[in-house]
Amino acid sequence: MSKIVTSVTVFNDAIGTRMSATYSEIDEATGRVISDNNRFDRVITDKDVKSAANGLIDYATESLPE
Secondary structure, three states: OEEEEEEEEEEEOOOOEEEEEEEEEEOOOOOOEEEEEEEEEEEOOOHHHHHHHHHHHHHHHHOOOO
8 A cells, every 4th residue: 555645735823834735545556545635734843844845835925916
């Protein structure tokens, strides 16, 4: 069985910089989807990852339509 990340969201809240992600579990032998749209959340504590996440938030802010 393999797990495949299908989406990632990064955001800031009262706790800090957070990541929310969804994933699917696939049976590698048959290609059958075992479970879909599973979700997990993490507070980002690694300094380099937090910097990269905040860089994405900054880029999104700069890309807002006028």
